[in-house]
Amino acid sequence: MSSKDWHTAEMKVAKSYKFRFYPTTDQESLLARTFGCVRFVWNAVIAAREEAWESFGIATSFPDASALLTDLKADPDLAFLGEVSSVPLQQALRHQQRAYDNFFSGRAGKPRFKRKDDVQSAVFMNNAFTLDKQNLVLAKMKESLNIRWSRVLPKAAKVSSVCVTKDPACRYFVSLNFEDEVSAKSVLDTKVGIDLGVASFATLSTGEKIDAPDFFRKDEKTLAFWQRRLARKKKGSQNRRKARRKVARIHARVADRRHDFLHKLSTRLVNENQVLAFESLSVKNMLKNRHLSKSIADASWSEFLRQIEYKAAWYGRQILSCGRFFPSSKTCSHCGFVLPELSLSVREWTCPDCGATHDRDVNAARNILTAGLAVCACGGSVRLPVPA
Ligand SMILES: [Zn+2]
Structure with missing residues (x-):
């Protein structure tokens, strides 16, 4: 497919906008019961699946799980299940079925029991909410949610489901899921190689270095400090609960800031370049970043690549990757x-053959671009965005 075809390609993509909201006391109580029921059903069905598997070697299907939910709801001792909308309970089982399918096909680990201090969530399909302009009313609620509308939904957006979550920092969010049409952006002739890691967060073949913002490091220190304090508190004590709340709040803020930085950067790079070349991440995983802990750097890079990949697919950009x-x-x-050798501490070097002087990372980024283009020309292992 030529780049001209991408230019005109339109495709439908699933999008989700997330907003914070502030429930009333009644809403908070109904949501707490809904989350509790979702958790109860999720855990009861996992337990039944495990037993069916261990005792009889039977893999539970979705209709079986669904029938089990009907049985649970008919049990007079479990009458509380009837006090909340049944839609989130059914959706939890659909979600669980997908989790098991992924587990059995080796794409994911085994589904876990849900715990009270995980993120709580409930999904409402469009038969269980009404959305009129900015009034969102969930099933069994009288008043609309008090949402902080931080962005405007596209005019043609038809919201097919909403997901309500409460994070461990006790903040409430609602994600509106809808289908949107995106068109490819005009084709550019810019190509960029991107080297992730070591000294800067990303180095471009143009010579630009993008450092991880200072707050990456500071946030990490603050978090470590509060986590150490939490570890010293007595189990089950009031102080421990308070400290855990504090850690959760910091965690949430840190994740938001990091997410924001990665979104801005990935949007900018995809806007500015037609072709983006990367080196597969596994190489960099072995290297230590001097400024960030390994876990933070790994998580940020893989999130960054995930964003680049889907945004490139939306806008008709091309991603190339060269081998490890x-x-x-x-x-x-x-x-x-x-x-023959280049130690990690060497940031700059001169080529003994042609005498060119190189910044280590800019040189790497240029090579990544050249190698990506070469692999592409040979029809090698390249992922191309496929417009619908
Ligand atoms: Zn040279």
Whole structure:
């Protein structure tokens, strides 16, 4: 498919906008019961699945799970299940079925029991809410939710489901899921190689270095401090609960800030470039970033790549990746000479063959672009966005 075809391609994509909201006391109480019932049903059905598997070697199907929910609701001791909308309970079982399908096909780990201090969630399909302009009323509620509308839904958006969550910091959010049409952006002739990691968060083949914001590091320290304090509190004590709440709040704020940074950066790079080349992440996983802990860096890079990938698919951009055994750092991007060795501490080097002086990461980013384009020309392992 040529890039011209992408230019005109339109496709439907699933989008989700998330807003914070502030429930009334009644709403809070109904949501607490709904979350509790979702958790109860989820856990009861997992337990039944486990037993069916262990005792009889039977894999539970969705209709079986659904029938089990009907039985639970008919039990007089479980009358509380009838006090909340049944839609989130059915949706939890659909979600659980997908989780098991993923588990059995080896794509994911085994579904876990839900605990009270996890993020709580409930999904309402469009038969269980009404949305009129900015008034969202959920099943069994009288008043609309007090939502902080931080962005405007696209005019044609038809909201098919809403997901209500309460995070461990006790904040409430509602995600509105809808289908949107996106069109590819005009085709550019810009190409960029992107080197992730080590000294900067990302280094571009244009020579630009993008550092992880200072707050990445500061947030990490604050979080570590409060986590240490939490660990010292006595189990089951009031102080421990307070400390856990505090850690959860900091965690939530840190995640929001990081998410925001990654979204801005991925949007910018996809807007500015037609072709974006990366090195597969596994290489960098072995290297230590001097400024960030490994877990934070890994999580941020994989989230960043995930965003780049779907935004590229939306807007008709092309992603190239070069293999993990490609020596991007120690190859001279000017003449192709490969150094026998290049220690991690060397930030700048001069090619013994052609005399070019290289910044380590900019040189790597240029090689990643060249290698990505070469693989693409040979029809090798390249992922192309496929418009619908
Ligand atoms: Zn050279």
